[in-house]
Amino acid sequence: MNGSRASALTLAWRLASFGPRGYPVVPIAIIAITALLALFADYIAPHNPEIGVLGERFKPPAWQAGGTETYLLGTDHLGRDVLSRLIFGARVSMIVGFFAVVVAGVIGTALGIISGYFGGWVDQVIMRITDTWLAFPALIFAIFLAAIVGPSLTNLVVILGAVFWTRYARVIRGEVLSLKERDFVRLAIVANCSKWTIMRRHILPNVINSAVVLASLQLGIVIIAEATLSFLGVGVPPPQPAWGLMLADGKKGMMAGYWWLTVLPGTCIMLMVLAANLLGDWLRVKLDPQLRQL
Amino acid sequence: MKRYLVKRIGYSLISLFLLSVIIFFFVRVTGDPAVLLVEPGASQADLDAIREQLGLDKSMGVQYVTFVTDLLRGDFGKSFYYRMPVLELYLSRLPNSLLLAACAMLFSLFIGIPSGILAAVRLGGWWDRVGKIFALLGQSLPSFWVGLMLILFFSVHLGWLPSSGSGTIWHVLMPAFALGWLFAAAHMRLTRSSMLEVLGSEYVKLARLKGLPEAMVIAKHAFKNALIPVLTLAGINLVIMVNTTVVVETVFAWPGVGRLLYEGIAFRDFPVVQATVVLCGAMIVTVNLIVDVLYAVIDPRIRYE
Numbered sequence: 001m002n003g004s005r006a007s008a009l010t011l012a013w014r015l016a017s018f019g020p021r022g023y024p025v026v027p028i029a030i031i032a033i034t035a036l037l038a039l040f041a042d043y044i045a046p047h048n049p050e051i052g053v054l055g056e057r058f059k060p061p062a063w064q065a066g067g068t069e070t071y072l073l074g075t076d077h078l079g080r081d082v083l084s085r086l087i088f089g090a091r092v093s094m095i096v097g098f099f100a101v102v103v104a105g106v107i108g109t110a111l112g113i114i115s116g117y118f119g120g121w122v123d124q125v126i127m128r129i130t131d132t133w134l135a136f137p138a139l140i141f142a143i144f145l146a147a148i149v150g151p152s153l154t155n156l157v158v159i160l161g162a163v164f165w166t167r168y169a170r171v172i173r174g175e176v177l178s179l180k181e182r183d184f185v186r187l188a189i190v191a192n193c194s195k196w197t198i199m200r201r202h203i204l205p206n207v208i209n210s211a212v213v214l215a216s217l218q219l220g221i222v223i224i225a226e227a228t229l230s231f232l233g234v235g236v237p238p239p240q241p242a243w244g245l246m247l248a249d250g251k252k253g254m255m256a257g258y259w260w261l262t263v264l265p266g267t268c269i270m271l272m273v274l275a276a277n278l279l280g281d282w283l284r285v286k287l288d289p290q291l292r293q294l
Numbered sequence: 295m296k297r298y299l300v301k302r303i304g305y306s307l308i309s310l311f312l313l314s315v316i317i318f319f320f321v322r323v324t325g326d327p328a329v330l331l332v333e334p335g336a337s338q339a340d341l342d343a344i345r346e347q348l349g350l351d352k353s354m355g356v357q358y359v360t361f362v363t364d365l366l367r368g369d370f371g372k373s374f375y376y377r378m379p380v381l382e383l384y385l386s387r388l389p390n391s392l393l394l395a396a397c398a399m400l401f402s403l404f405i406g407i408p409s410g411i412l413a414a415v416r417l418g419g420w421w422d423r424v425g426k427i428f429a430l431l432g433q434s435l436p437s438f439w440v441g442l443m444l445i446l447f448f449s450v451h452l453g454w455l456p457s458s459g460s461g462t463i464w465h466v467l468m469p470a471f472a473l474g475w476l477f478a479a480a481h482m483r484l485t486r487s488s489m490l491e492v493l494g495s496e497y498v499k500l501a502r503l504k505g506l507p508e509a510m511v512i513a514k515h516a517f518k519n520a521l522i523p524v525l526t527l528a529g530i531n532l533v534i535m536v537n538t539t540v541v542v543e544t545v546f547a548w549p550g551v552g553r554l555l556y557e558g559i560a561f562r563d564f565p566v567v568q569a570t571v572v573l574c575g576a577m578i579v580t581v582n583l584i585v586d587v588l589y590a591v592i593d594p595r596i597r598y599e
Contacts, residue, residue: 128305132312135578137538140555144571147559148320224436228541231438234559251442251545255457259446266439274434 024282030275038091045084046072049241052079058253061260074260076246077253082260085241086268092242093272096156096226101215103161104222108168109211113199115169116176126169133166142225146234156235160222168214172207179206209287216280220273227269243269298590306583313575317568318361322354365572371565375557380569384551388536390460391550394543395535397466398474399528405478407524410485414493415512425482432479441472441545458547469546473539477531484527488520495519526585533581537574 037044056079062072073083115126133141145159179185180203188198229235230244238245243265250261328344345351364370370380413425448468449457456465492498493516501515502508540552547553551570558566 128308129312131305132309132316135309135582136313136575137534137578139538140540140571140574143540143555143559144317144567145320147564147567220434227436228438232541232544232556232559247439247442254442254446255450257450259450262439262442262446266436266442269439270435273436274430277430277434 024278027275027278027282030271031279034090034272034275035094037087038094041087041091045081045087046070047081047084049080049084049088050239052076052081054079058256058258060258073264074258076249076261082246082264085246086243086264088241089243089246089265089268090272092153092236092240093223093226093269096153096160096236097219097223097276099157100160100164100222100226101218103157104164104218105168105211105215107161108165108214109172109204109207111165112169112172113176113203113207116173117180117195117199117203123173127173130166130169133163134170138163139225139228142229143232143234146229151234151237153236153240156226156229159229160225163225164218164222167218168211171210171214175207175210176203179203213280213284213287216276216283219280220276223269223273223276295590299587302583302586302590306579309579310576313579314362314365314572315358317572317575318358321568322357370569370572373558373563373566375561375563375566380565383554383566384569384573387549387551387554390548391536391539391543391552394466394469394473394539394548394550395532397470398477398535399532401470401474402478402481402531403524403528405474406481407485407521410482410524411489411512411517411520413482413486414489417490422486425486429479429483432476435475436541437472437476438541438545440475441468441542444468444472445545460548465546465548469539469542469548472545473535473542477535480531481524481528485520485524488523489516492516492520526589530581530585533578537578 052075056071056075057077059068059071059075059079060066061074061082062069064074071081071083073081073086075081076085111126111130115123115130142159142163145162146155149155149159185198185202188202193201226235226242227244227247230242231248233248236242236245246265247262250258250265253261328341368381370384372378373380373383376383409421409425409428413422416422444455445457445468448455455468456462457468459465493512498511498515501511506515536551538552539548539550540555542548543550543552544556551574554566555570557563558570
């Protein structure tokens, strides 16, 4: 009994995470499909995601009684097609997730390199700021910033970037501290390279791997943060279709039994985050053995 | 010890200082703070009055000093919506959040500790794998969605539990689960690694050599010692919970500080938003300080680092 259950679980685990030849097939497939949907949303989505037909409100998915094939996954409180909104929502999640992680990565990596290479009071100041930033719940900070600057896609990317850079700074600084003592850096100093040149040409290429691993691990966190902010009404402004926003709208219809308005967007978020986390885990083991401890 | 204490308190003060600078800076730089701090639709006279009060025509330095002295006096301004001092409002909501966080913590420890022990004792077994999947799900499911799904199942479908509000034990069950879920995974992983470390130690080996039954070794020798880091984390997490319940409290209309923050956003009640954030930061810095000092009291090695 135990044995068969264990093997079934092992199988499920392998399929979900590390595929047949050690590649994370399922996570890559999920992310690739989402990326394609996001890219070609204009051609794939059957309806306009922002404009609905008020006469067609709260239509259930096609397989339920009362559902029609025109709206495969049903419609929301304004008669908008849920499937189309989910497809366009993928675009928002992808854009915000990707760019926020890049913004955070650039800020964090730059500060980490500067802090680690210069040392002394520069290091002290940057690390104190990092600690303060870290002590604070990222979500609350993001909500605060969003409440000040108001909702928009660009603001969201900048805010999430400004909130999530600390982990990069910490990890990269640690790596720079040891890189600094290596021969090729010392030789570069002897060869009279300027500090900026050394940081750009000798240090940066050696920490980029870790930055990529951290970025993939943070993608899931950032996607959840975006959904949360949108859910609370300080993220993506309506009527743009974002998964978190759809959940906030769907919540109102929940007591009336319109389950598809909350179950479907949430499932999308979950799949996306799960895929990002599994991929990040795999990259961590593959690219950077030192980060296995994270 | 004294030196360590002074240093550690100094760090906390620096953190609080930086926090106040960051908040002050963002509010001033991203736009006109007067617009944020007056009610929507206020007249020009109101705007001028608040500018005068904040001293927005004065230099940044003077403005910052005014800002900090107000905070230190506990003057966080007045809520536009509730028409009462924000601090009073916050304190009236805090007990609800503490109750919710305490229940969520109990729940997360109840799940996290036994499953962590099982995973460590049967390392690599199927329970260990279930634990891994559980931890992964804990990271991947947004807590507000867990909350919504709970409502859908237990309130809408089965009709067993109330979907929102507070007052009875039934009201607290679902929010506590939705909030504790995330932390249960973290507590499980820490229990697992802490147990593994203790199980490999000399005194556990000795206990086994003495011929004690395995259950006794695990329960009496290993578990007790493995619990220390877990309880420390739980203490810190409790504070983090109180301050991150905003989403769960919003979903379940639970009248705590998180819900207050949400209302602050929804009603464009900026003094409420600012005060909640400042108090949250101060609370976390303080608890970190207390934990570090307690650690130094327990473990003298830390003092000399």
